[in-house]
Amino acid sequence: MSTLLPQLTAKDFASDQEIRWCPRCGDYSILAQMKKVLPELGIPREQFCFVSGIGCSSRFPYYMNTYGFHSIHGRAPAIASGVKLANPDLQVWVITGDGDALSIGGNHLMHAIRRNLDINIILFNNQIYGLTKGQYSPTSPLGSKTKSTPYGSVDNPLNPLSVAIGCEATFVARSVDVDTRHLAATLRRAANHKGTSFVEVYQDCNVFNSGAFFYASKKGQKENNIVYLEHGKPLIFGKERDKGIRLNAHGRPEVVELSGISEDDLLFHDEEADDPSLAFLLAQMRHPEFPEPLGVLRNVSRTVYDEAVRDQVSHARETLGEGDLEKLFNSGDTWVVEA
Amino acid sequence: MSVADPPASPEGRSKEAIDTVVIRFCGDSGDGMQLAGTQFTNVSAVFGNDVSTLPDFPAEIRAPIGTVAGVSGFQICFSSKDIFTPGDEVDTLVAMNPAALKSNVADLKRGGTLIVNEDAFEASNLKKAGYDHNPLDGDEELAAYRVHKVPMTRLTRDSVEGLGLSQSEADRSKNFFALGLVYWLYDRDSKPTEDWVQTKFAKKPEIAEANIRALKGGSNFGFSTEAFTVHYEVPPAQLAPGKYRKITGNEAVAMGLATAARLSNADVVFSGYPITPASDILHELSKFKHFGVTTFQAEDEIAAMSATCGAAFGGAMAVTASSGPGICLKGEAMGLGMITELPMVIIDVQRGGPSTGLPTKTEQSDLLLAMFGRNGESPLPIIAPQTPGDCFWAIQEAMRVAVEFMTPVVLLSDGYVANGAEPWMVPKASDIEPIKVDFLTAPNQDDEFHPYLRDERLVRPWARPGTPGLEHRVGGLEKKDGTGNVEYSPENHQHMSDTRARKIANVADFIPEQEIDGPESGELLVLSWGGTFGSCRTAVRQAQQDGRSVAHAHLRYLNPFPRNLESIIRSYKKVLIPELNLGQLSLIVRSTFLVDAVSFNKVQGKPFKVIEVFNKINDLLNS
Numbered sequence: 016m017s018t019l020l021p022q023l024t025a026k027d028f029a030s031d032q033e034i035r036w037c038p039r040c041g042d043y044s045i046l047a048q049m050k051k052v053l054p055e056l057g058i059p060r061e062q063f064c065f066v067s068g069i070g071c072s073s074r075f076p077y078y079m080n081t082y083g084f085h086s087i088h089g090r091a092p093a094i095a096s097g098v099k100l101a102n103p104d105l106q107v108w109v110i111t112g113d114g115d116a117l118s119i120g121g122n123h124l125m126h127a128i129r130r131n132l133d134i135n136i137i138l139f140n141n142q143i144y145g146l147t148k149g150q151y152s153p154t155s156p157l158g159s160k161t162k163s164t165p166y167g168s169v170d171n172p173l174n175p176l177s178v179a180i181g182c183e184a185t186f187v188a189r190s191v192d193v194d195t196r197h198l199a200a201t202l203r204r205a206a207n208h209k210g211t212s213f214v215e216v217y218q219d220c221n222v223f224n225s226g227a228f229f230y231a232s233k234k235g236q237k238e239n240n241i242v243y244l245e246h247g248k249p250l251i252f253g254k255e256r257d258k259g260i261r262l263n264a265h266g267r268p269e270v271v272e273l274s275g276i277s278e279d280d281l282l283f284h285d286e287e288a289d290d291p292s293l294a295f296l297l298a299q300m301r302h303p304e305f306p307e308p309l310g311v312l313r314n315v316s317r318t319v320y321d322e323a324v325r326d327q328v329s330h331a332r333e334t335l336g337e338g339d340l341e342k343l344f345n346s347g348d349t350w351v352v353e354a
Numbered sequence: 355m356s357v358a359d360p361p362a363s364p365e366g367r368s369k370e371a372i373d374t375v376v377i378r379f380c381g382d383s384g385d386g387m388q389l390a391g392t393q394f395t396n397v398s399a400v401f402g403n404d405v406s407t408l409p410d411f412p413a414e415i416r417a418p419i420g421t422v423a424g425v426s427g428f429q430i431c432f433s434s435k436d437i438f439t440p441g442d443e444v445d446t447l448v449a450m451n452p453a454a455l456k457s458n459v460a461d462l463k464r465g466g467t468l469i470v471n472e473d474a475f476e477a478s479n480l481k482k483a484g485y486d487h488n489p490l491d492g493d494e495e496l497a498a499y500r501v502h503k504v505p506m507t508r509l510t511r512d513s514v515e516g517l518g519l520s521q522s523e524a525d526r527s528k529n530f531f532a533l534g535l536v537y538w539l540y541d542r543d544s545k546p547t548e549d550w551v552q553t554k555f556a557k558k559p560e561i562a563e564a565n566i567r568a569l570k571g572g573s574n575f576g577f578s579t580e581a582f583t584v585h586y587e588v589p590p591a592q593l594a595p596g597k598y599r600k601i602t603g604n605e606a607v608a609m610g611l612a613t614a615a616r617l618s619n620a621d622v623v624f625s626g627y628p629i630t631p632a633s634d635i636l637h638e639l640s641k642f643k644h645f646g647v648t649t650f651q652a653e654d655e656i657a658a659m660s661a662t663c664g665a666a667f668g669g670a671m672a673v674t675a676s677s678g679p680g681i682c683l684k685g686e687a688m689g690l691g692m693i694t695e696l697p698m699v700i701i702d703v704q705r706g707g708p709s710t711g712l713p714t715k716t717e718q719s720d721l722l723l724a725m726f727g728r729n730g731e732s733p734l735p736i737i738a739p740q741t742p743g744d745c746f747w748a749i750q751e752a753m754r755v756a757v758e759f760m761t762p763v764v765l766l767s768d769g770y771v772a773n774g775a776e777p778w779m780v781p782k783a784s785d786i787e788p789i790k791v792d793f794l795t796a797p798n799q800d801d802e803f804h805p806y807l808r809d810e811r812l813v814r815p816w817a818r819p820g821t822p823g824l825e826h827r828v829g830g831l832e833k834k835d836g837t838g839n840v841e842y843s844p845e846n847h848q849h850m851s852d853t854r855a856r857k858i859a860n861v862a863d864f865i866p867e868q869e870i871d872g873p874e875s876g877e878l879l880v881l882s883w884g885g886t887f888g889s890c891r892t893a894v895r896q897a898q899q900d901g902r903s904v905a906h907a908h909l910r911y912l913n914p915f916p917r918n919l920e921s922i923i924r925s926y927k928k929v930l931i932p933e934l935n936l937g938q939l940s941l942i943v944r945s946t947f948l949v950d951a952v953s954f955n956k957v958q959g960k961p962f963k964v965i966e967v968f969n970k971i972n973d974l975l976n977s
Binding site: 030032059060061062064066069076077079080081082083084085086087090093094095096097098099100101102104105122123125126324327328331332335336337338340341343344345346347348349350351352353354 | 396399400401402546590591592593594595596597598599600609612613615616617621623625642643644645646648650652653654656657658660661662663664665666667668669670672686687690694780781782783786818819820821822823824825826827828829830831839840
């Protein structure tokens with residue numbers, strides 16, 4: 016961090032706009048953690064750009080005193096791609112929701128991730144359409160009774176982490192809105208990753224889908240329902256840290272009691288595994304059969320799109336020289352008409 | 355057969371000088387007709403003729419071989435005079451198979467020259483073309499033409515014999531045989547083509563040699579066969595003095611963008627998704643990285659347009675290009691660019707519509723889409739290039755208006771302008787006015803930055819992310835003037851809608867006045883726009899030579915109109931609007947000026963013939 020930079024605080028990142036999320040919305044907590052993390056990154060405020068689509072979460076940029084673009088439904092990853100190509104020194108954050116990213120914007124999300132642009136995508140997953148007042152979303156569980164599915168939804172939900180890993184995302188993580196310390200740490204790691212960082216945040220919509228993630232957020236429940244991932248460490252969870260995850264003879268995960276089992280028999284997390292199979296296996300561990308993993312599932316290094324684009328431009332400039340317009344205009348066959 | 359260079363002029367046969375010739379090469383899509391046509395264009399341009407071309411190819415890359423659906427054609431008009439169109443009627447038609455003959459012979463002038471590859475006129479090809487007989491048999495069917503039946507397949511194979519090529523490889527050179535024959539017929543120098551072949555096939559010397567041998571074989575055939583009793587000379591045109599090159603519309607757009615990037619203080623970011631007939635812009639631009647051009651092949655049209663909005667916000671001169679159906683997909687994000695007031699250019703290379711329509715054919719049917727194809731009140735400036743070479747200037751003009759007025763601008767090109775070629779006077783880079791990009795560097799209202807604080811033309815400032823103190827948010831929600839903060843009040847929405855519309859109307863003070871060709875008042879004004887320039891200008895000039903009271907105004911600026919357009923329109927008793935659509939400019943002109951303009955419309959995927967416009971002018975003046 017440069018010592019010349021003025022020391023910024025969370026306050027410096029608050030815009031003058033009144034925040035208009037519903038009282039006790041999980042978004043408040045995510046906003047607070049973001050404002051806390053940004054000053055720690057050693058990046059001047061003018062170098063941040065927040066891009067969003069449409070939905071409750073997508074109001075986020077208005078509340079950040081940085082550069083920001085509240086765009087159109089589903090297109091934030093594509094807009095962020097343009098911002099990053101035009102202005103590669105910016106740290107670009109995409110703020111999106113389950114409907115915005117996985118329904119109308121599914122295609123853009125997939126392509127941003129596979130290109131591995133150096134952007135950070137934070138998906139606020141509340142398993143509901145909040146802004147349009149309560150229709151089921153592509154992450155709502157099968158059978159969800161909502162305004163548009165009074166008899167229960169009949170389509171299978173997407174698992175955001177599986178989608179990201181399927182697109183070979185280089186950084187995949189999950190956190191929970193009210194798990195503030197973990198969320199801040201996850202955002203910090205996402206910010207520092209080179210390439211596309213994809214973070215799913217379980218976010219409570221207390222108006223239209225209250226309690227969807229209480230199993231993972233409420234004291235007394237979460238201890239048995241989540242497992243914190245740590246690189247190189249075995250998967251251990253439970254209030255008494257008395258349970259673990261082990262791979263059975265078929266290579267499938269199973270919950271085991273630690274009494275009588277050596278830690279060495281447990282599944283050890285390796286977020287840097289080049290092969291995405293382990294990350295995918297972790298993403299598939301769903302409540303209530305398994306504790307759901309929180310933390311970084313995958314963190315690998317691959318070619319970064321915008322860097323590669325910049326490299327091609329500098330290479331062209333080095334080998335061909337700065338573009339010579341006279342040479343360009345006169346390329347190919349020319350002829351002269353005499354006066 | 356000898357492959358020696360033929361002498362310049364065969365003994366005992368004459369060489370006639372003529373001023374204008376129209377040739378069309380046609381054959382199966384795999385026969386290399388576009389290549390033959392392009393080469394003929396190059397050598398004629400280098401020789402100093404004025405040229406104008408009309409490539410015409412099927413949407414299918416490889417339609418069933420030998421069928422009418424698979425016929426690909428390339429028409430070129432070359433002249434010792436100044437010409438504006440690729441010609442109405444064909445003087446010499448080269449048909450490589452029965453399907454090509456069937457679908458093209460109607461355009462051949464009576465008494466014109468017909469050169470056919472007679473080897474291709476066998477039973478299965480005749481059947482595929484829908485002939486129940488061989489049109490080359492007997493004297494009657496093609497009696498109106500000077501027919502030359504040339505066994506091109508066999509002669510090509512003979513020409514390349516000994517090179518160790520397979521038969522199918524050898525047959526691929528027959529377009530060069532046809533080209534060589536036509537080169538001889540019109541006294542063309544084949545050297546530029548030979549050089550091109552050597553470069554193009556540098557890694558396959560046996561293919562290069564085969565093509566050159568076929569080319570010479572064709573020339574020698576023309577020279578040594580008594581069938582061709584006359585060959586022709588088309589002297590160089592008296593173009594304005596200067597240095598020229600051949601250019602297509604899409605090449606000119608790409609070069610114009612490279613120029614904008616190089617001369618201005620902002621880079622160009624081009625985002626596109628492959629679509630006919632706009633893809634060549636992406637191809638060309640991707641070579642221009644060292645000029646400050648970044649290209650982004652997006653996952654779809656929506657992403658290309660969205661990335662363009664993002665790049666504009668990021669501080670680049672942002673551009674996207676597509677064609678009709680792609681522009682439909684871009685509509686929503688164009689609206690975002692409009693309401694956020696960010697500068698960018700959307701290039702629409704119009705093609706036949708609706709829906710997928712006629713992907714490889716030309717039309718002018720997206721004018722109303724460009725004008726109104728977005729939700730809400732969202733006017734955008736529209737500029738239309740009139741010739742291939744003009745695309746170079748029009749794209750820079752579009753970008754200049756975009757940056758000057760902080761707005762998306764639509765450039766309405768079309769398939770005819772984009773793929774057509776003409777001689778283009780090479781400009782001097784130092785004579786080109788750079789596009790001046792003024793990024794704000796400090797707060798503009800006391801110590802605060804108000805992103806929607808406007809100047810006297812109602813234009814807001816452009817602040818590049820990364821600039822300290824100018825952090826701000828933009829978005830698709832209605833905003834308060836000045837601060838840009840979200841604001842839904844009724845009065846504010848009225849104010850902002852009015853303001854954005856007035857800002858676009860103010861562009862009229864920035865663009866030049868409309869020029870007219872002909873008398874300043876009179877009986878008839880022909881009002882046209884975009885790619886129909888050549889046909890309309892030629893038709894009007896012909897009518898003027900006949901003493902008719904007619905003038906031509908060709909619009910380059912379609913929104914807003916030039917400030918003097920109304921007074922021009924009111925100076926003539928009648929107004930004729932020829933368009934390759936069902937009356938789109940006509941609708942706008944009639945409603946804007948309450949004038950009883952007459953529409954003249956064509957939607958056949960083809961440009962106007964001069965004669966069509968000429969006849970319509972006379973009809974109107976006689977009625």
